[in-house]
Amino acid sequence: MIPYGKQAINQADIDAVVEVLQSDYLTQGPKVPAFERAVAGYCGVEYAIAVNSATSALHMACLALGLGKGDWLWTSPNTFVASANCARYCGASVDFVDIDPRTYNLCADQLEAKLIQAKADNKLPKIVIPVHFAGQSCDMKRIHQLSQIYGFKIIEDASHAIGGRYLNQPIGACQFSDISVFSFHPVKIITTAEGGLATTNQPELAEKMQLLRSHGVTREAHLMDQPLEGPWYYQQVDLGFNYRMTELQAALGVSQMTRLEAFVARRHQLAQQYSERLADLPFVLPYQHSDTHSSLHLFPILLPVNLDRGQAFNALREKGLGVNVHYIPVHTQPYYRQLGFKPGVFPQAEAYYQRAISIPLHQGLTDSQQDYVVECLAQLVKEG
Ligand SMILES: *Cc1c(COP(=O)(O)O)cnc(C)c1O
Numbered sequence: 001m002i003p004y005g006k007q008a009i010n011q012a013d014i015d016a017v018v019e020v021l022q023s024d025y026l027t028q029g030p031k032v033p034a035f036e037r038a039v040a041g042y043c044g045v046e047y048a049i050a051v052n053s054a055t056s057a058l059h060m061a062c063l064a065l066g067l068g069k070g071d072w073l074w075t076s077p078n079t080f081v082a083s084a085n086c087a088r089y090c091g092a093s094v095d096f097v098d099i100d101p102r103t104y105n106l107c108a109d110q111l112e113a114k115l116i117q118a119k120a121d122n123k124l125p126k127i128v129i130p131v132h133f134a135g136q137s138c139d140m141k142r143i144h145q146l147s148q149i150y151g152f153k154i155i156e157d158a159s160h161a162i163g164g165r166y167l168n169q170p171i172g173a174c175q176f177s178d179i180s181v182f183s184f185h186p187v188k189i190i191t192t193a194e195g196g197l198a199t200t201n202q203p204e205l206a207e208k209m210q211l212l213r214s215h216g217v218t219r220e221a222h223l224m225d226q227p228l229e230g231p232w233y234y235q236q237v238d239l240g241f242n243y244r245m246t247e248l249q250a251a252l253g254v255s256q257m258t259r260l261e262a263f264v265a266r267r268h269q270l271a272q273q274y275s276e277r278l279a280d281l282p283f284v285l286p287y288q289h290s291d292t293h294s295s296l297h298l299f300p301i302l303l304p305v306n307l308d309r310g311q312a313f314n315a316l317r318e319k320g321l322g323v324n325v326h327y328i329p330v331h332t333q334p335y336y337r338q339l340g341f342k343p344g345v346f347p348q349a350e351a352y353y354q355r356a357i358s359i360p361l362h363q364g365l366t367d368s369q370q371d372y373v374v375e376c377l378a379q380l381v382k383e384g
Contacts, residue, residue, distance in 0.1 A: 002373065003322035005187035005297070008263065008364045016255040020247045031250035036197070038257045039162075039182070043172035045199040047206035050250060051213050054159045054183030054196035056243040058086035058129070060212040061179040061198050064205045065153045067092050067127055074114070075129040075157070076106040077329040077349040083131050083157045084330050094339070095125070096331050098346040099133075102287045104300070106130045107348070108142040115150045124150055131157040134286060134326075135189070135295030137166035144176035159183035160297035162190060163264040167291055172199045179205060184249075187362075189263055189295050190256035192249035208238075216240030263363040267296035270361055270370060274299060277374045281381050284355075298326055299361035302352070304381075309355060312380055316357070319376045324358045 020031060032050050040048035051057050067073060073087035077096040084094045097114055100107040111128070118124045128147070130138035140156070147154050154177035158164075161171040162182045172180045182188075184195035200206050211218060216238030221228050224235045245253075275285055284302035288294060303309055316323045329349040331341035343350060360373055 001320050001322045002360045002365070002369050003187075003362070004324045004358045004360050006362045006364055007186040007191045008259075008362070010259075012258075013252055013255045016251040017248050020251045023247070025247050027244060027246045029247045031247040031254065032245055035192075035245075035250040035253040035257070038254055039172070039197055040199065042257065042260070043170045043180075043199055045173050045180075046201045047203070048197055048199050049206060049209045049213060050195065050197045050245040050253070051243040052196065052245055052249075053194050053243075054157075054181050054185070055082040055086070056213070056241070057181040057196040057198040058082060058155065058157065059089050060209045060241070060243060061155045061181060061205075062086045062090050062092070062127060063212055064208040065127055065155070065178060071126040072118075072123060073127045073129065074111075074125045074152075075330075076131045076133070077331050077346045078104055078133055078327050078352065079131040079157065079330060080159070080327060081330055081333060081335075082159075083129050084336070086129075087127070092126070094336070096341075096346055096349075097128075098348045099352065101348050101352065103136060103138075103289055104133050104352055105136065105138045106143075108139040108146070111143065112146055115146060119150065125152050127153045127155060129155045129157050131159075132161035132164065132171060134298040134300060135160045135164045136286075136288065137161065137164060137171055137292045137294075139289075139291075140166055140176035141291075153178045156180040159185075159188060159196075161295050162188070163260045164295035165293040171295070174199055174201050178202065179209075184253060184256075187297075189267075189297055190253065190260055192245065192253040192256070195245050195249050195253065211238050212240040213243040214240060215242060264295050266363045267361060270365055271296050271299060273367075273370060274359075274361075274374070278377065281377060283377070296361060298358045300326055300356045300358045302355040303357060305355070306384065307380065309357065313357060315380060315383075316359075316376055319379075321360060321373060321376055323360070325353070325356055326358050327353070329353055 036048040067090040069091035071092040075083045156177045164171045180199045184192040282304040
């Protein structure tokens with residue numbers, strides 16, 4: 001099976017993990033801070049807080065921004081469920097903003113229209129989570145302008161997007177947001193097996209997230225409410241979690257970071273080849289906005305209306321292509337229907353979903369594997 005996405009592990013990665021196994025620290029040692037420095041340096045951001053998943057990072061980002069019961073969080077329906085679930089963990093309500101039919105990202109025009117209505121209804125969101133779908137940045141400048149007018153905070157769900165750029169700044173720089181979140185699940189751009197990370201330029205948010213990832217416990221005197229009782233002393237000053245990343249994961253992350261640029265470059269080369277070789281077939285290929293340089297996590301194509309998506313999907317799987325669909329609109333999931341959402345309310349995301357298939361794109365994909373993918377797609381069209 002040629003998967004739609006896959007990790008690329010080399011001997012240096014393996015050596016880095018083995019070295020940690022033979023060291024004194026399997027957790028809470030020097031590798032997590034080293035990984036955080038590597039990502040912060042790459043992104044040009046002040047603070048990086050590594051955790052055990054992007055889901056955890058989204059949760060603590062919401063808490064750090066004060067999200068709670070009675071608040072609203074808005075995100076895109078075209079995302080993985082974690083982008084919305086983080087609000088529910090905090091007891092807040094979720095709503096969605098439909099997507100731009102070209103970029104498949106949360107649409108800034110629709111956001112503005114919804115904000116105008118929400119203001120009239122006194123239901124403005126506390127947080128908006130734009131999701132950089134497939135690695136392409138949302139229209140952050142506009143979304144940031146709207147946040148200034150309507151007073152919401154911004155968490156970028158950049159799970160797909162490490163190594164991407166927006167207006168020539170690395171995604172994760174938080175130029176137009178409060179916090180950005182990356183995922184290092186094996187299908188993403190770089191991996192730590194499981195893992196995630198939050199970036200911010202705001203020291204209070206960084207401090208709060210550092211507390212939340214480790215039980216709300218601190219050993220720093222300036223964060224304590226009572227005098228230090230001795231060198232053994234720690235205080236729990238908040239209700240936190242165990243969301244820590246291990247040293248093994250962080251060492252793998254440090255090693256992967258050295259190849260991030262090469263991974264993204266190879267993805268661009270493959271995407272360029274797809275664009276050339278699929279140009280004469282009746283698929284809609286991913287549109288790239290000129291403000292963005294995508295990390296190209298995914299390569300979603302839209303099938304022509306005369307091809308049945310279910311049949312096409314099965315035919316490609318039978319030929320050994322690990323195609324997938326990104327994403328089932330979150331509001332149509334049973335959990336969200338239970339909360340009152342019905343199909344039909346976000347028509348752009350739903351129309352996109354009906355025709356989308358993600359074809360293989362990852363740094364380990366060889367040219368001959370790509371030839372085979374193109375051949376399978378051509379055959380699909382021919383056989384109708
Ligand atoms: C993968 C993903 C997540 C969750 O990441 P984990 O690290 O698996 O928790 C969240 N949001 C989006 C958009 C994702 O693709």
